[in-house]
Amino acid sequence: MPVLAMRDALNQALREEMTRDGDVFLLGEDIGLYDGSFKVTRGLFKEFGEKRVLDTPIAEEIIIGTAIGAAMAGLRPVAEMMTVNFIMVAMDQVVNAAAHIRYMFGGGTRVPIVIRTPGGGGHQLGAQHSHSHENWFAHVPGLKVVAPGTPADAKGMLKAAIRDDNPVMFIENEGTYAVKGEVPDGEYLTPLDKNEVKREGHDITICAHSRMLIVAMEAAAELEKEGISAEVVDMRALRPLDMTPVIESVKKTSRVITVEEGWRSFGVGSEIAARVYEEAFDYLDAPVARIGAAEVPTPYNKRLEKIAFPARADVVVTARALLGKN
Amino acid sequence: MKVEQRATERQSGEALSDRATLLSLYREMLLIRRFEEKTAEMYQMAKIGGFCHLNIGEEAAIVGAISALRPQDYIYSNYREHGHALAKGVDAKAVMAELFGKETGTSHGRGGSMHLFSQEHRFYGGYAIVGQALPLACGTAYAINYKDKAEVVMSIFGDGATNIGAFHESLNVAKLWHLPIVFVCINNQYGMGTSVKRASAVTEIWKKACAYDMTGENVDGMDVIAVRRVADRLVAQAREKREPSLLECVTYRYRGHSMSDPDTYRGKDEIKQWQGRDAILGLGDHLQKQKMASANELQKIDEAITSEVETAVKFADESPEPDLKDLYRDVYAEEVG
Numbered sequence: 001m002p003v004l005a006m007r008d009a010l011n012q013a014l015r016e017e018m019t020r021d022g023d024v025f026l027l028g029e030d031i032g033l034y035d036g037s038f039k040v041t042r043g044l045f046k047e048f049g050e051k052r053v054l055d056t057p058i059a060e061e062i063i064i065g066t067a068i069g070a071a072m073a074g075l076r077p078v079a080e081m082m083t084v085n086f087i088m089v090a091m092d093q094v095v096n097a098a099a100h101i102r103y104m105f106g107g108g109t110r111v112p113i114v115i116r117t118p119g120g121g122g123h124q125l126g127a128q129h130s131h132s133h134e135n136w137f138a139h140v141p142g143l144k145v146v147a148p149g150t151p152a153d154a155k156g157m158l159k160a161a162i163r164d165d166n167p168v169m170f171i172e173n174e175g176t177y178a179v180k181g182e183v184p185d186g187e188y189l190t191p192l193d194k195n196e197v198k199r200e201g202h203d204i205t206i207c208a209h210s211r212m213l214i215v216a217m218e219a220a221a222e223l224e225k226e227g228i229s230a231e232v233v234d235m236r237a238l239r240p241l242d243m244t245p246v247i248e249s250v251k252k253t254s255r256v257i258t259v260e261e262g263w264r265s266f267g268v269g270s271e272i273a274a275r276v277y278e279e280a281f282d283y284l285d286a287p288v289a290r291i292g293a294a295e296v297p298t299p300y301n302k303r304l305e306k307i308a309f310p311a312r313a314d315v316v317v318t319a320r321a322l323l324g325k326n
Numbered sequence: 327m328k329v330e331q332r333a334t335e336r337q338s339g340e341a342l343s344d345r346a347t348l349l350s351l352y353r354e355m356l357l358i359r360r361f362e363e364k365t366a367e368m369y370q371m372a373k374i375g376g377f378c379h380l381n382i383g384e385e386a387a388i389v390g391a392i393s394a395l396r397p398q399d400y401i402y403s404n405y406r407e408h409g410h411a412l413a414k415g416v417d418a419k420a421v422m423a424e425l426f427g428k429e430t431g432t433s434h435g436r437g438g439s440m441h442l443f444s445q446e447h448r449f450y451g452g453y454a455i456v457g458q459a460l461p462l463a464c465g466t467a468y469a470i471n472y473k474d475k476a477e478v479v480m481s482i483f484g485d486g487a488t489n490i491g492a493f494h495e496s497l498n499v500a501k502l503w504h505l506p507i508v509f510v511c512i513n514n515q516y517g518m519g520t521s522v523k524r525a526s527a528v529t530e531i532w533k534k535a536c537a538y539d540m541t542g543e544n545v546d547g548m549d550v551i552a553v554r555r556v557a558d559r560l561v562a563q564a565r566e567k568r569e570p571s572l573l574e575c576v577t578y579r580y581r582g583h584s585m586s587d588p589d590t591y592r593g594k595d596e597i598k599q600w601q602g603r604d605a606i607l608g609l610g611d612h613l614q615k616q617k618m619a620s621a622n623e624l625q626k627i628d629e630a631i632t633s634e635v636e637t638a639v640k641f642a643d644e645s646p647e648p649d650l651k652d653l654y655r656d657v658y659a660e661e662v663g
Contacts, residue, residue: 025472051472056499057498057502059495059498061461061491062461062464062495062496064461065458065460065462065464065465065492065495065496066461066465066468066499068461068462068465069402069462069463069464069466069467069468069469070465070466070469070472071465072462072465072466073400073465073466073470074469074473092455092458093458093461096455096458097453097455097458097462101451102656102657102658102659103436103656103657104437104441105432105433105437105441105443105451106431106432106433106435106436106437106443106656107436107655108432108443108444109443109450109451110659112659142657142658144658165659165660166658166659
């Protein structure tokens with residue numbers, strides 16, 4: 001199977017969907033002539049032309065609004081927000097419009113748009129370019145939210161998101177664009193509502209998505225050397241949140257760690273923990289442990305930034321503690 | 327400033343003269359007036375809940391602009407949109423039923439007064455966030471170009487929306503991307519209780535088009551013929567040349583911002599002054615003077631419309647409530663567990 005970097009897997013998905021369906025078009029800041037600020041859209045402007053790869057002004061509300069209005073008129077827009085922080089400027093369009101239009105108009109229309117945007121830190125980009133906000137979107141009925149952590153899932157979920165009839169928040173991560181992995185050629189679809197065990201184990205369950213999936217997998221490998229068998233559940237489907245593999249895992253391990261790159265408060269881990277308590281309380285031998293970013297605006301200084309984000313060691317130490325092995 | 331960006335001077339001599347058209351404009355304006363009067367009554371009887379914003383006083387601006395559209399053209403509107411939907415051809419029964427929150431309403435009772443919608447009439451909705459729908463209108467106009475259709479989008483909003491960022495982002499791309507769109511500002515002088523003078527550095531809204539090298543027009547929004555004439559030209563410009571424009575209709579709402587507005591920020595004399603230029607009475611006089619309709623004929627039209635509105639109320643009243651088991655229907659385009 002071909003090995004691709006995450007950004008190339010995404011690029012392949014876009015190219016295949018644009019080739020398959022003439023109603024699919026891309027819009028965003030510098031996605032065309034410039035080839036994309038993270039090169040996810042590389043070559044597409046040249047291949048498909050400016051009508052289907054639309055360079056926009058730096059005006060986030062018009063990007064999302066244009067996508068919504070085009071979708072209501074029958075197209076399938078894929079909007080790129082250069083970073084998730086920029087989407088704050090367009091939250092009205094995302095939440096009040098995209099998420100609510102179908103319901104508030106009694107099902108009279110639909111909004112099949114994909115909003116691709118990378119979150120995550122670790123590149124010394126400071127407080128306005130480094131955050132993770134998938135929990136904001138996962139809070140909202142009417143949106144679907146996915147955050148793949150492998151190149152294969154990135155391809156399969158992007159293709160599925162483009163074919164979905166709902167607004168889909170497709171959360172990428174700046175720290176994973178260069179990560180490589182096997183990616184199936186051609187038609188390959190990954191469901192938007194299925195989470196998946198990425199590594200089997202029986203002592204402890206680690207739930208993680210996006211870049212933290214990679215951190216969790218590394219931690220599990222390290223724990224194995226210590227004789228701790230960790231099961232890693234990829235939480236790539238955040239809304240609708242598929243808890244089935246987590247609950248099944250908890251029944252086996254009785255211990256859960258959640259890892260996210262964003263802040264813990266009111267976060268993805270909080271939701272997973274609540275669901276575990278509601279659905280599998282009797283199986284637990286310890287409280288759910290949540291790992292997340294330090295609750296500060298991301299600092300610029302390299303050493304400060306490093307300790308602000310969760311790392312493999314945090315997961316390993318927490319796992320030992322939960323198992324009483326520290 | 328380009329010549330085309332001058333405010334349109336009043337040219338009463340060029341009035342539309344076709345009897346059928348004038349009677350149709352008269353009927354549509356009167357339908358909105360009677361519908362909204364009845365809506366106020368129903369609101370006071372607690373048949374209608376939430377916020378409720380009326381179009382009374384703005385009929386000429388609404389009908390003049392919307393009557394210039396074809397059935398396949400699109401409208402994006404705001405939360406003061408009962409009349410906009412009626413003028414686009416949405417059935418009064420479905421509009422009233424929506425105000426009543428009934429399953430037979432335009433949005434099956436999920437939207438209410440501020441969120442009317444009709445796919446069939448390409449009435450692409452009432453939106454309750456000021457300025458929010460302008461970018462959506464641009465998106466639909468982009469889709470029209472994408473599919474090379476001869477359709478037009480009319481984006482209707484109030485004076486208050488022209489101070490918000492989305493307005494400026496929208497005008498910018500409309501011009502930049504050659505979108506077939508007519509931005510219609512119903513300038514009723516107040517954004518809620520704050521007058522244009524207290525909210526906008528530029529009080530002549532049409533001039534805001536100049537910043538985007540776009541056609542800007544100003545028209546007396548109390549004169550349906552004048553509005554229609556300019557709208558015809560701007561809609562044709564959008565359809566044929568893919569050139570967007572901004573049309574400011576200067577008008578006035580006789581009632582408060584919403585049904586719950588005590589209306590303390592403006593004088594009674596000001597309201598009376600505008601009512602003295604009432605567009606419906608004005609067109610009625612014109613029709614009689616031109617011997618196009620007698621007082622008796624106009625009375626008959628009024629009776630027919632009053633009856634249509636009564637029928638709409640009866641329909642709304644007798645319609646079923648949404649089934650409670652359908653609370654979650656249509657959150658997503660398919661069922662999601």
